[in-house]
Amino acid sequence: MEEKIYDVVIVGGGPAGLAAAIGAKEAGAGDVIIIERDSSLGGILEQCIHPGFGLKYFGEELTGPEYARRFIQKAKECGVEYKLGTMVLSIGEHSVTGINPTDGVITIRGRSIVLAMGCRERTRGALMTPGARPAGIYTAGAAQRLINRQNIMVGKRIVILGSGDIGMIMARRLTLEGAEVLAVVEIMNYTTGLIRNRVQCLEDFGIPLLLSHTVVEIKGNNRVEGVVVAEVDPATRKPIPGTEKLYECDTLLISCGLIPENELTREFGIKLHPVTGGPEVNQFMQTEVEYIFACGNVVHVNDLVDNVTEESLTAGRSAARYARGELKKPEQEIRVTPGNNVRYVCPQRLYPGAPATLFFRVTEPAKKVTLSVLADSKPVITKKLATVNPGEMQRVDLSAEALSGVSTVLVEVR
Amino acid sequence: METKKIICIICPQGCEVTVCGDKSSRTVESIKGFGCKRGKTYAENEFFAPVRILTSSVKTINKQVPLVAVRTSKPIPKELLFAGMEEIKRLVVDKVNSGDVIVPNFLGTGADLIASGSVE
Numbered sequence: 036m037e038e039k040i041y042d043v044v045i046v047g048g049g050p051a052g053l054a055a056a057i058g059a060k061e062a063g064a065g066d067v068i069i070i071e072r073d074s075s076l077g078g079i080l081e082q083c084i085h086p087g088f089g090l091k092y093f094g095e096e097l098t099g100p101e102y103a104r105r106f107i108q109k110a111k112e113c114g115v116e117y118k119l120g121t122m123v124l125s126i127g128e129h130s131v132t133g134i135n136p137t138d139g140v141i142t143i144r145g146r147s148i149v150l151a152m153g154c155r156e157r158t159r160g161a162l163m164t165p166g167a168r169p170a171g172i173y174t175a176g177a178a179q180r181l182i183n184r185q186n187i188m189v190g191k192r193i194v195i196l197g198s199g200d201i202g203m204i205m206a207r208r209l210t211l212e213g214a215e216v217l218a219v220v221e222i223m224n225y226t227t228g229l230i231r232n233r234v235q236c237l238e239d240f241g242i243p244l245l246l247s248h249t250v251v252e253i254k255g256n257n258r259v260e261g262v263v264v265a266e267v268d269p270a271t272r273k274p275i276p277g278t279e280k281l282y283e284c285d286t287l288l289i290s291c292g293l294i295p296e297n298e299l300t301r302e303f304g305i306k307l308h309p310v311t312g313g314p315e316v317n318q319f320m321q322t323e324v325e326y327i328f329a330c331g332n333v334v335h336v337n338d339l340v341d342n343v344t345e346e347s348l349t350a351g352r353s354a355a356r357y358a359r360g361e362l363k364k365p366e367q368e369i370r371v372t373p374g375n376n377v378r379y380v381c382p383q384r385l386y387p388g389a390p391a392t393l394f395f396r397v398t399e400p401a402k403k404v405t406l407s408v409l410a411d412s413k414p415v416i417t418k419k420l421a422t423v424n425p426g427e428m429q430r431v432d433l434s435a436e437a438l439s440g441v442s443t444v445l446v447e448v449r
Numbered sequence: 450m451e452t453k454k455i456i457c458i459i460c461p462q463g464c465e466v467t468v469c470g471d472k473s474s475r476t477v478e479s480i481k482g483f484g485c486k487r488g489k490t491y492a493e494n495e496f497f498a499p500v501r502i503l504t505s506s507v508k509t510i511n512k513q514v515p516l517v518a519v520r521t522s523k524p525i526p527k528e529l530l531f532a533g534m535e536e537i538k539r540l541v542v543d544k545v546n547s548g549d550v551i552v553p554n555f556l557g558t559g560a561d562l563i564a565s566g567s568v569e
Contacts, residue, residue, distance in 0.1 A: 186515040
């Protein structure tokens with residue numbers, strides 16, 4: 036018997052993997068399979084029971100499970116295969132090796148591979164917060180899963196470190212579920228999540244937001260008994276001695292950023308970008324290895340699932356095209372670099388002569404600025420922006436003409 | 450007469466809109482700071498009667514899936530959010546599909562409490 040070769044093998048069945056599978060099928064791919072380690076498809080959306088999903092993509096306000104369901108149904112309708120409870124161990128040459136209790140170790144071959152593993156939360160260990168090591172310290176997403184899917188309440192008096200979106204959303208959830216959220220503590224002098232979450236999750240419930248503050252000590256032996264919060268110098272972000280204040284609480288939630296989950300990518304030998312933590316891609320979401328594509332939070336952390344869907348549909352379509360012999364690596368790619376007040380731009384490389392959407396984040400918040408895109412030092416786009424925030428991703432569309440016969444593109448905000 | 454500062458959430462710009470008006474007679478004396486028409490409407494609605502979609506989860510009798518996500522079918526008055534949570538706490542469901550009505554006319558708001566997840 037000949038071994039089956041899939042057109043597209045997708046690692047991860049969250050929003051990115053689902054949209055990639057649908058994109059691949061819509062672009063005419065034959066056999067498409069998703070490999071997912073959890074017991075159901077949908078990824079993190081299943082625990083995101085709050086509204087706010089789909090405003091851009093569907094033009095209506097959905098909850099996470101509702102948003103996921105639309106894509107799960109669509110994927111099933113178009114004949115996408117999937118393997119649940121299967122942990123991928125490694126990526127190989129046109130293959131993915133995984134393990135599950137039924138099949139044991141299995142290798143699935145594919146003409147194209149799509150990486151859609153998502154991201155994970157930065158932990159207390161990664162932050163190196165000093166103090167005792169009691170029970171009662173959770174990442175915001177772990178607490179979200181316990182409360183929203185498993186019916187386990189995490190505490191009664193809570194302090195949240197970090198003003199990321201999940202942290203603010205959990206501040207609201209915990210308050211509604213009867214806990215008291217004493218404060219959301221943010222080291223930066225601005226909230227790192229979306230404005231709508233600051234308003235609807237914190238201000239709606241009168242939850243104090245302490246900007247330019249951080250947790251300098253965790254107290255408690257068996258269970259968290261309190262955290263010491265201090266003001267930081269906005270320039271150095273170092274705690275200012277004498278500003279320490281004890282908050283008596285039983286739980287600390289950490290919402291201090293997300294890290295793309297790229298062990299598989301790195302072990303296969305694909306270089307990771309130092310700022311995004313994900314593989315570099317071109318506008319077809321193609322990595323440096325021409326048959327491997329990547330999309331969603333594994334490439335760069337997004338604030339809206341709608342953007343993940345959009346770029347993942349592209350990844351899936353591109354993977355289907357590669358499987359039928361298109362999209363070979365071009366001889367010369369255009370290099371995209373971040374300029375003034377731009378932290379990173381994704382994609383980092385561009386296929387010449389094809390339109391592209393660039394996503395980028397600024398380094399510092401600013402008002403009334405000008406966005407410029409320069410191709411070989413000549414401006415191709417100049418646009419005024421009223422407000423820019425590191426927490427809100429920006430986008431700019433470039434035409435095929437703008438990208439013809441050039442070798443570099445620079446994005447800057449002044 | 451009352452003055453309220455409202456941060457608009459219609460788009461990421463977050464305009465700070467100042468509304469001055471009288472709630473009982475639903476009249477706006479002055480409104481400034483909005484950046485667009487949608488923002489003006491949002492701020493007026495926020496001033497007179499702020500509404501939110503309430504989401505939560507209700508217990509199920511299924512041991513594998515202890516909770517199922519629920520939401521109000523449309524936004525309900527903000528001041529009813531905690532009353533809504535009390536009501537939700539008391540509910541237990543068996544099998545439900547996403548979109549099924551769990552409590553019609555939830556708290557008399559005209560919105561239904563519907564399942565946003567499924568238990569099979």
